Each structure stands twice: as structure tokens, then as C-alpha cells.
Amino acid sequence: MHLVHPATLAVLLFCVGLYGVLARRNTVLVLMSVELMLAAVSLNLVAFDVWLADELHSGQVFTLFLIALAAAEIGIGLAIVLLVYRRRGTVALDRLRALRDGPGADEAAEAAGPTDAAARPTAIDAARGQETTTP
Amino acid sequence: MSAGALPVLAAVGESGRSVLSPSGVEIVFLLVAVVVLGAAILCVTSRHLVHAALYLVVALGGLAVEYLLLTAEFIAWVQVLIYLGSVVVLLLFGLMLTRAPIGPSPDADSRNKPVALVVALAAAATLVTLVVDAFRTTWIDLSTPHGRSDALGESLFRTWVLPFEALSVLLLAALVGAIVISRARRDDSEEGRR
Amino acid sequence: MSLVQTIDWIALAPPTVVAVTAVAVLLTDLFLPEARKRHLGTIAAAGLALALLTLLPLHRGDRTSFCLADRPDVCSYSADTFAVVIQLIVLGGALIAALLTLPELTRQRGDDAAGALPRGEFWFLLLASASGAALLPAARDLATLVLAMEVTTLPAYALVALRRGDRLGPEAALKFFLTSVVATAVTLLGISFVYAGSGSLFLGGIADGLAAADPALDALIRAGVVLTLVGFAFKTAAVPFHFWVPDTYLGAPLPVAAYLSVVSKTAGLAGLVLVTSVAFAGLGSVWGPVLAVLAALTMTAGNVAALRTRPDRDRSTVRLLAWSSVAQAGYLLVPLAAAGYARDADARSAAIGATVAYAVMYAVVNLGTFAVAAHVAERAGRHRLTDHRGLHDRNPLTALALGFFLLCLAGLPPGIAGLFAKIAVIRSAVQEELAVLAVVAAVNVVIALVYYLRWAALLFRPAAPGPDAALPAAVSTVGGTAASADAAGPVGPAGSAGSVEPGEPGEPGEPEADTASAPAAAAAGRGPRPAAPVAVAIAVTALLALALSVAPQLMLGLTSAGTFF
Numbered sequence: 040m041h042l043v044h045p046a047t048l049a050v051l052l053f054c055v056g057l058y059g060v061l062a063r064r065n066t067v068l069v070l071m072s073v074e075l076m077l078a079a080v081s082l083n084l085v086a087f088d089v090w091l092a093d094e095l096h097s098g099q100v101f102t103l104f105l106i107a108l109a110a111a112e113i114g115i116g117l118a119i120v121l122l123v124y125r126r127r128g129t130v131a132l133d134r135l136r137a138l139r140d141g142p143g144a145d146e147a148a149e150a151a152g153p154t155d156a157a158a159r160p161t162a163i164d165a166a167r168g169q170e171t172t173t174p
Numbered sequence: 175m176s177a178g179a180l181p182v183l184a185a186v187g188e189s190g191r192s193v194l195s196p197s198g199v200e201i202v203f204l205l206v207a208v209v210v211l212g213a214a215i216l217c218v219t220s221r222h223l224v225h226a227a228l229y230l231v232v233a234l235g236g237l238a239v240e241y242l243l244l245t246a247e248f249i250a251w252v253q254v255l256i257y258l259g260s261v262v263v264l265l266l267f268g269l270m271l272t273r274a275p276i277g278p279s280p281d282a283d284s285r286n287k288p289v290a291l292v293v294a295l296a297a298a299a300t301l302v303t304l305v306v307d308a309f310r311t312t313w314i315d316l317s318t319p320h321g322r323s324d325a326l327g328e329s330l331f332r333t334w335v336l337p338f339e340a341l342s343v344l345l346l347a348a349l350v351g352a353i354v355i356s357r358a359r360r361d362d363s364e365e366g367r368r
Numbered sequence: 369m370s371l372v373q374t375i376d377w378i379a380l381a382p383p384t385v386v387a388v389t390a391v392a393v394l395l396t397d398l399f400l401p402e403a404r405k406r407h408l409g410t411i412a413a414a415g416l417a418l419a420l421l422t423l424l425p426l427h428r429g430d431r432t433s434f435c436l437a438d439r440p441d442v443c444s445y446s447a448d449t450f451a452v453v454i455q456l457i458v459l460g461g462a463l464i465a466a467l468l469t470l471p472e473l474t475r476q477r478g479d480d481a482a483g484a485l486p487r488g489e490f491w492f493l494l495l496a497s498a499s500g501a502a503l504l505p506a507a508r509d510l511a512t513l514v515l516a517m518e519v520t521t522l523p524a525y526a527l528v529a530l531r532r533g534d535r536l537g538p539e540a541a542l543k544f545f546l547t548s549v550v551a552t553a554v555t556l557l558g559i560s561f562v563y564a565g566s567g568s569l570f571l572g573g574i575a576d577g578l579a580a581a582d583p584a585l586d587a588l589i590r591a592g593v594v595l596t597l598v599g600f601a602f603k604t605a606a607v608p609f610h611f612w613v614p615d616t617y618l619g620a621p622l623p624v625a626a627y628l629s630v631v632s633k634t635a636g637l638a639g640l641v642l643v644t645s646v647a648f649a650g651l652g653s654v655w656g657p658v659l660a661v662l663a664a665l666t667m668t669a670g671n672v673a674a675l676r677t678r679p680d681r682d683r684s685t686v687r688l689l690a691w692s693s694v695a696q697a698g699y700l701l702v703p704l705a706a707a708g709y710a711r712d713a714d715a716r717s718a719a720i721g722a723t724v725a726y727a728v729m730y731a732v733v734n735l736g737t738f739a740v741a742a743h744v745a746e747r748a749g750r751h752r753l754t755d756h757r758g759l760h761d762r763n764p765l766t767a768l769a770l771g772f773f774l775l776c777l778a779g780l781p782p783g784i785a786g787l788f789a790k791i792a793v794i795r796s797a798v799q800e801e802l803a804v805l806a807v808v809a810a811v812n813v814v815i816a817l818v819y820y821l822r823w824a825a826l827l828f829r830p831a832a833p834g835p836d837a838a839l840p841a842a843v844s845t846v847g848g849t850a851a852s853a854d855a856a857g858p859v860g861p862a863g864s865a866g867s868v869e870p871g872e873p874g875e876p877g878e879p880e881a882d883t884a885s886a887p888a889a890a891a892a893g894r895g896p897r898p899a900a901p902v903a904v905a906i907a908v909t910a911l912l913a914l915a916l917s918v919a920p921q922l923m924l925g926l927t928s929a930g931t932f933f
Contacts, residue, residue, distance in 0.1 A: 351526030
């Protein structure tokens with residue numbers, strides 16, 4: 040097999056994942072895109088390992104470690120996402136602005152506290168409202 | 175750009191192989207690659223959150239088939255077990271617990287879409303050119319399987335013990351960290367009721 | 369052929385002791401009743417101290433472990449001089465961060481109270497992260513290196529979000545996590561390209577493989593080298609991968625921020641050194657310029673942002689320390705960039721030595737600054753720079769220590785340790801004829817003087833006489849012209865909250881305890897002494913900084929040729 044095939048597939052998959060990380064707003068979707076990037080790197084490593092016929096199997100063993108690493112990161116990542124959801128009522132990345140530097144940041148941080156409960160129903164209502172208005 | 179598609183297409187390796195006369199394995203690889211890429215693109219562009227997760231399943235499953243074609247059988251099955259079996263299941267749970275709507279979600283994509291597209295296309299163009307230029311006349315020899323479980327296991331426990339043990343600490347830390355963060359507290363549920 | 373690798377337990381002792389202590393703490397947490405849980409901190413600190421002691425037999429730097437059966441010179445773990453020095457910094461930093469957390473943990477009312485940190489899990493996560501950071505400098509293959517880097521940062525995500533009921537912690541942890549994971553993915557892509565070019569994942573094997581690589585793979589290898597630097601540059605907080613730093617430090621508990629600023633940064637730096645100077649040794653023409661540009665941008669961005677920090681805003685101390693640590697990362701990168709241009713192994717070793725020496729000074733002094741900030745925040749609770757005003761009247765020794773640390777960070781006498789470290793850094797750039805970089809570094813030293821001296825001057829200013837006195841306009845002029853007008857706002861209603869009782873500990877998360885300009889304090893004279901572990905931390909770091917100032921050859925000896933690689 041020509042090495043270009045798996046290598047190009049891996050690179051294209053990586054860039055698709057990169058697009059997802061930059062373009063997606065929902066944090067869980069961003070996590071999915073990161074998984075695509077890691078899977079792409081794994082493909083690269085396996086292909087190179089088989090091509091090099093590495094007697095230490097470095098690429099494939101590293102891929103096994105990467106798969107386990109991806110699982111560990113998704114575990115802790117989702118735990119953090121759930122914590123943010125519970126405290127802030129939203130997982131949309133551009134709504135989480137309490138920590139930004141700048142004149143509005145302190146007010147945003149103050150607002151993050153008491154209006155947590157108000158924000159959550161608003162997010163769901165907004166979703167429902169927009170669903171009914173879009174044909 | 176001196177490296178283009180033409181030199182790759184025209185290159186002929188030893189034993190007269192060239193990209194333009196693919197073997198059966200290559201044809202299957204390319205077909206599955208189309209499926210994988212298509213599913214991946216749909217995963218990052220779909221506005222239905224659960225559909226995105228299911229497209230991810232297709233993409234990762236397709237990758238497992240690619241691993242089998244590359245004779246890396248152990249990796250293929252680990253990919254199915256862990257990526258499909260646990261990672262995607264976790265993602266689906268995450269979607270469910272953050273009340274992802276059934277049907278299109280309005281907050282799936284941010285306003286950065288055009289910028290993201292430009293960045294991703296530029297990165298893809300650069301990297302594909304690099305890769306195609308580098309591997310113009312390199313073929314993988316698939317006649318002897320290189321990813322058998324016994325060979326991999328032997329290598330893992332003879333040469334790679336230290337990173338293996340580091341990985342065990344990593345997994346334990348991830349486990350404890352995830353559990354301690356997601357322990358629900360009394361005042362979290364009180365806020366929800368208010 | 370033997371079935372197993374030889375394990376040299378003495379060489380492996382530092383990370384192993386820390387990891388075993390981590391599990392021991394977690395198990396002990398199961399069996400201890402609530403009343404006795406304060407002993408967990410003692411066990412954790414004792415484990416870290418023991419790990420520091422196990423560094424002693426390794427001082428000769430010739431032990432290796434986990435070597436290949438048929439090639440005993442290719443090893444996964446090497447306890448050489450570089451590894452031992454970095455392990456010293458990392459374990460010492462973790463111990464000081466542990467000391468800073470102890471008073472807070474003894475004060476909280478159980479693991480589930482508002483603003484509390486669950487003790488068993490906190491110690492476990494801190495020790496797990498420290499074990500990864502101790503493994504990293506001794507790792508000699510990319511798999512161990514990348515995994516050690518992840519073991520260092522993954523528990524840190526949880527540590528940032530650990531405080532119960534905290535508003536900012538979860539968001540900070542999310543941003544930290546997302547940016548870190550993306551950086552790791554980019555690094556791994558680079559590593560896969562390098563693997564294709566060199567055929568090996570062992571650092572020595574990569575160097576040999578790249579030297580004999582197929583010329584058709586040249587561009588791919590260069591791209592791989594640059595991409596690999598991304599992840600480690602992220603952990604060292606180099607521009608443009610520094611955006612997570614202020615947000616994360618602000619949202620995390622203060623001892624965790626101190627830990628991140630020293631241990632995580634040192635681990636990232638060690639990773640960068642190993643990857644550039646060992647694996648990519650022959651490709652200095654590729655990574656040298658990249659690191660030089662990163663260093664220049666990092667120093668400037670960090671210093672400019674630190675200048676703009678308003679001293680009276682909530683958490684301004686942490687914000688300033690975050691931007692200051694970004695700038696210091698820039699100084700740390702300058703000798704590494706110089707190492708890329710080095711003509712021979714001796715020059716490269718000297719450049720690496722300059723980075724390591726600066727890292728030693730930075731670790732000691734930065735931890736000391738965080739320790740004093742922790743003490744001040746214990747009283748006033750809002751982490752504002754203006755809370756430090758008049759510290760000299762309340763705790764003269766503490767104020768002197770902080771003044772000394774700030775002068776070391778700025779690089780002014782009598783902070784001789786900082787001065788010599790900065791000289792070593794700039795000299796390494798000059799020796800490799802990186803004139804522009806040296807000039808940028810020197811200019812940045814001057815810029816940084818402004819905000820360090822501004823803070824140091826605050827310490828010796830007398831405490832403001834009353835709540836309606838406007839905060840000293842002189843304090844905020846450099847930062848922002850409108851600052852004095854806004855300053856009167858937040859201080860006014862809060863400052864009249866009342867006097868401070870010296871014995872009463874401030875509770876975390878209750879801003880009403882603000883007492884920065886309380887008149888009673890001036891009347892009472894001395895403020896409360898720092899809690900015992902914090903006092904120990906301040907004393908230890910102050911003594912170490914003094915030792916480095918009085919005998920700078922302790923750290924400058926690392927810059928002699930032939931010490932590293």
C-alpha cells in the first residue's frame with residue numbers, strides 16, 4: 040500500500056477535527072472534535088510503524104497509550120463539563136465569560152453567581168423558542 | 175510548488191507499482207477512507223447533537239477497519255473496545271446530562287465558522303502538501319502482519335514498561351479527579367430548584 | 369534474552385515514592401474519621417520530604433533504568449544531573465505548595481462545606497501530579513515524556529475545579545482543559561512526523577535517526593519539530609499559548625496557582641529542553657529561531673499585561689503574578705533559543721545551564737511571593753494588591769521577605785540571585801550573537817521593574833488612615849489614569865466593614881471580611897502572624913533566596929560546560 044493513503048487520511052481527519060474545535064460552540068461537540076484529532080494522530084503512528092516495520096513496535100504501543108490517554112481525558116473533561124453545566128446552566132463556550140480580563144469582567148463574575156438558576160431555564164427556553172420559529 | 179499530485183501519480187516504485195494501479199487492499203482502504211472523512215465532516219458540521227455523536231461512531235469504526243487493513247489487528251480491536259465502547263458512550267452521556275435537545279440545536283456552532291473554515295483549509299493544504307511530497311515513492315509492505323497481539327504484548331512488557339506504569343497513575347488520577355468533581359452537592363440542587 | 373527490563377529502584381525512587389504516597393493518602397482517607405483527617409496533610413508533606421531525600425544518592429548523576437535488553441545504552445529513564453536538578457525544583461515546589469494549603473485545610477469545616485477542598489482527593493491529585501513532574505525530566509523516550517507531561521497536567525485540571533461551590537473554578541478548569549488537550553493533540557501530530565523521519569521514539573534514537581534521515585522527508589521533519597514544540601510551549605505558557613494562564617490562576621485556589629506557576633512550568637521547560645537539545649540536537653537551525661521569537665513575544669506580552677493590572681481590583685495579586693509568570697517564562701526560553709544556535713555541545717550545555725539556573729531562582733522566589741500573598745489573603749480575603757499596603761507595619765519580617773523576592777524577580781540588588789540569573793540569561797543570548805533577543809530581554813527587565821517596584825513600595829507605605837481616604841493615586845497612576853476614581857468605589861462600602869481581630873481567620877469566599885485599610889490595624893500595630901506552615905514556607909524560600917544571593921555559584925555552577933548532555 041502506498042504510504043500516502045493513510046498519511047493523507049490522517050492529516051485530513053486532523054484538520055476536520057481542528058475545524059470542529061474552532062467552530063463548535065457546545066463544549067461536548069468540541070470534545071468530539073478533539074477525539075477526531077487524537078484518532079487521526081493514532082492512524083499516523085500505526086501507519087508509520089507498519090511502514091518502518093519497527094521491531095520495538097514503538098508506533099503501535101504509543102497508539103495504545105494514546106487511546107488510553109484519550110479515554111482518561113474524555114473522562115475528566117466530561118466531569119468538568121458537567122460541573123460547569125451545574126453551576127452556570129450552559130455549556131456554550133461563548134457564554135462562559137466570567138474570567139475574562141477587562142472592564143466588564145468583574146460585573147460578569149458577579150452576575151455569574153445569583154443568576155445561575157435563571158440562566159439554565161433561559162438556555163432551554165431559547166432552544167425551544169428558536170425551534171418553533173425556525174420552519 | 176514543486177511537489178504536486180503529478181509526480182506522485184507518475185512515480186513508480188520497485189516491482190512496477192504505482193499509485194495509479196492500486197491493489198485490492200488500497201481500493202478498500204480508499205473506499206473506507208471516504209466513509210471516514212465523510213462521517214467526520216458530518217460530525218463537525220451537524221446541528222443535531224446526537225447525530226454528531228453517531229457520526230463519530232462511524233468515523234472511529236471506519237478507522238478500526240483501516241487498522242485491520244494495515245495488519246494492526248490488536249490496535250483495531252482496542253479501538254473498537256475503548257474508543258467506540260467507552261469514549262463515545264461517555265460523550266453520549268455527557269450530551270444527555272447537559273440536556274442536549276433532540277432535533278437541531280441552535281447553539282451548536284459559534285460565530286467563528288468562517289475563520290475556522292479558513293484556518294482548517296489552510297492547515298489541510300499545508301499538511302497534505304508536506305505529506306504527499308514526503309511520501310512520493312514509499313510503499314508499505316503488508317505481506318507479513320506487523321501488529322499481532324503476541325508481538326505487541328511482548329514489546330509492551332519488555333520495552334515499554336515505564337510509560338505503561340505512568341499510564342496507570344494517569345488513569346487512577348483521571349478516575350479520582352472525575353469522581354470528586356462530579357459529586358453533586360446539596361447547594362447545587364438547591365440552586366436548580368430556586 | 370531476558371524477559372524483563374532491569375529496574376534500578378534507587379534511580380527511580382523520587383517519582384516512585386511520591387506516587388506511592390499518593391495512593392497511601394487516598395487509602396488512608398478511607399479509614400480516617402473526620403476529626404483525624406488533618407493528618408493526611410502531614411502524610412503528604414512527609415512523602416514529598418522523603419522523595420527529596422531520595423535525591424541524595426543520585427547526586428553523581430550516572431544511574432539509568434529501564435534500558436533495552438540488547439542495547440543497554442538506550443534507556444527510558446536516566447537520573448543524570450539535569451534530571452536530579454529539575455526533580456529537586458519540582459519536589460521542593462510541590463512541598464511548598466503543600467505547606468501553603470495546610471492552613472486552609474485545617475480551617476475548613478469538613479470536606480463538603482462551602483468553599484472547602486476535599487482533603488484526601490486534594491492530596492492524592494497534588495501528589496499524582498508531582499510524581500508525573502518528577503518523572504518527566506528523567507524520561508528519555510517520547511512515550512514516557514508525553515505521558516509524564518499528561519500525568520502532571522491531568523490532576524491539575526481537577527485541582528483547579530476542586531473547591532466546592534466555587535464560581536470561577538469550574539470555568540477556569542474548562543478553559544485550561546480544552547486548550548491543553550488541543551495543544552497535546554498538535555504536539556502528538558508533530559511527534560508522529562518526527563517518528564516517520566527518524567524511526568525511533570527514544571530521544572537518542574531520534575537524534576541519530578534524524579541525522580541519517582531520507583532527504584525527501586526533510587520538510588516533513590521540520591514541520592514535525594515545530595509542531596512538537598507547541599505542546600511543551602503551552603505548558604511553559606509561551607505566547608501565543610499563554611491565554612489559559614490568567615484565567616486558570618484566577619479560578620484556582622491560590623496554592624494550586626502557585627503549584628502551576630512553578631512545578632507545571634518547570635516540567636514543561638524540562639520537556640522542551642529534552643526535546644530540543646537531545647532529540648532534535650542537529651536541527652537547531654529549525655527550533656532556535658522559533659524559540660527566539662517565542663521568547664521575545666512572551667516576555668513582552670507578559671510584562672505589558674502585568675503593567676496594566678489595576679491594583680485595587682479583586683484578585684489583582686493573582687492576576688499580576690499570572691502575567692509575571694508568563695513574562696518569566698520568556699526569560700526562561702531565551703537561553704534555550706541560544707542553545708539552538710550553539711556551535712558545539714559545550715556551548716549548548718552552558719546555555720541549558722543558564723535556563724536551569726534561572727529556573728532554580730525563579731522557583732524559589734515565585735513560591736515565596738505566593739506564600740506571602742497567601743498570608744495576606746488569609747487576613748483580607750480578596751487577593752488585592754492594595755491589601756499589601758502597610759504590610760511592613762503589621763509583619764515586618766514578612767514584608768522584608770516579600771520585598772526581597774520582588775527585587776529578585778525584577779533583577780535588582782539586593783536581589784542578587786535574580787540579578788545574576790538575569791545576567792546569565794542575557795549573556796547566553798549575547799554569546800550566540802542573538803543581539804536582538806538580548807536587547808528585547810534587557811528592555812523587558814526595565815519594563816518589569818515598574819510593576820515589581822510598585823508592589824514593593826506598597827509594602828512600606830503606611831496603612832491608609834480611614835475608609836474614606838482615596839486609595840493612593842500614586843499606586844494606580846502607572847496602571848491606569850481612571851483607576852483612582854474607580855478605586856474609591858469598591859473600597860468605600862467595604863472598607864467601613866469594621867476592624868480586624870488578629871486571631872480571627874478570614875473565611876474563604878466571604879468578601880465582607882475586607883479589612884485592608886482598617887483603622888484598628890494601625891492602632892493595634894502588629895498584624896496576625898502567618899499560620900505556621902505558611903511561615904515555614906516563607907522562611908524556607910527566603911533563606912534559599914538569601915543563600916543563592918550570597919553564594920550565586922550554587923546556581924551559576926550549572927552553567928559550566930559539560931554539565932548537561
